[in-house]
Amino acid sequence: MTTIVINGNSREGRLLVNMMREAKKSSPAIISIEEDDGQAYYELEIVQESGNEFDVKIDMLSGAVVRKENEGIASRHAEYLSAAIPYAEAVETALASLPGARLYDFELDRDRDALRYNIAIIDENGVENDIWVDAATGTISSTLPQYELSELPEHRISLAEAEAIALEDLPGGEILYIQIDRDDGAWHYEAHVVSADGYYGELEIDAESGEIHEEDWDD
Numbered sequence: 001m002t003t004i005v006i007n008g009n010s011r012e013g014r015l016l017v018n019m020m021r022e023a024k025k026s027s028p029a030i031i032s033i034e035e036d037d038g039q040a041y042y043e044l045e046i047v048q049e050s051g052n053e054f055d056v057k058i059d060m061l062s063g064a065v066v067r068k069e070n071e072g073i074a075s076r077h078a079e080y081l082s083a084a085i086p087y088a089e090a091v092e093t094a095l096a097s098l099p100g101a102r103l104y105d106f107e108l109d110r111d112r113d114a115l116r117y118n119i120a121i122i123d124e125n126g127v128e129n130d131i132w133v134d135a136a137t138g139t140i141s142s143t144l145p146q147y148e149l150s151e152l153p154e155h156r157i158s159l160a161e162a163e164a165i166a167l168e169d170l171p172g173g174e175i176l177y178i179q180i181d182r183d184d185g186a187w188h189y190e191a192h193v194v195s196a197d198g199y200y201g202e203l204e205i206d207a208e209s210g211e212i213h214e215e216d217w218d219d
Helices: 011-021 077-082 087-097 159-167
Strands: 003-006 032-036 039-048 052-059 065-073 102-111 114-122 128-134 140-145 174-183 186-194 200-206 212-217
Touching (some): 087 128, 159 174
Parallel strands (some): 003 039
Antiparallel strands (some): 052 065, 114 128, 128 140, 174 186
16 A cells, blocks of 8 residues: 655645545556455555554545544654655656656655655556656656567557457446556556446456456456
């Protein structure tokens, strides 16, 4: 689960509060997903400026907060608060480095004596990229793609085509995220989707033929 430290009066704090209110429309890339009796929920772990940690569960379909638990003082909140660059700015920097990319996940890590954001984004080819942003300066220190462009199959369907296939039989459904991957030499798109009535599923789409090979739904 991603941990986010917020100052309620800060720009990024207001963005997060708004994201919680509009959870159905928000990027799931910085919110973990939980399935419970076939229904999908967003889960957030929030650390306030005071250090109090809350676990928040939000209904993916309605956006309603269905659980909020105070977990007490978080052990790592001082590290997050010590970062000179807020997470929202670090994410913007990472996304700007790869036009057309989408946020997948991020976390704040300590590398020796330096704090760095590890921001995972999915580029326009569906490849996950790990981008490291210095939490003190806001500069990118390294970018590591999961696959090089030269490794991808030449005659693959596009990311947009894979998205259309994933939603073809899901009227009103949404794609949470989708990325290209390889398994035993075979390339496929892995699509995480939610139906119009809130059910969560994973689809495996052949990257060359466009056929759906596997479907896994929580029911």
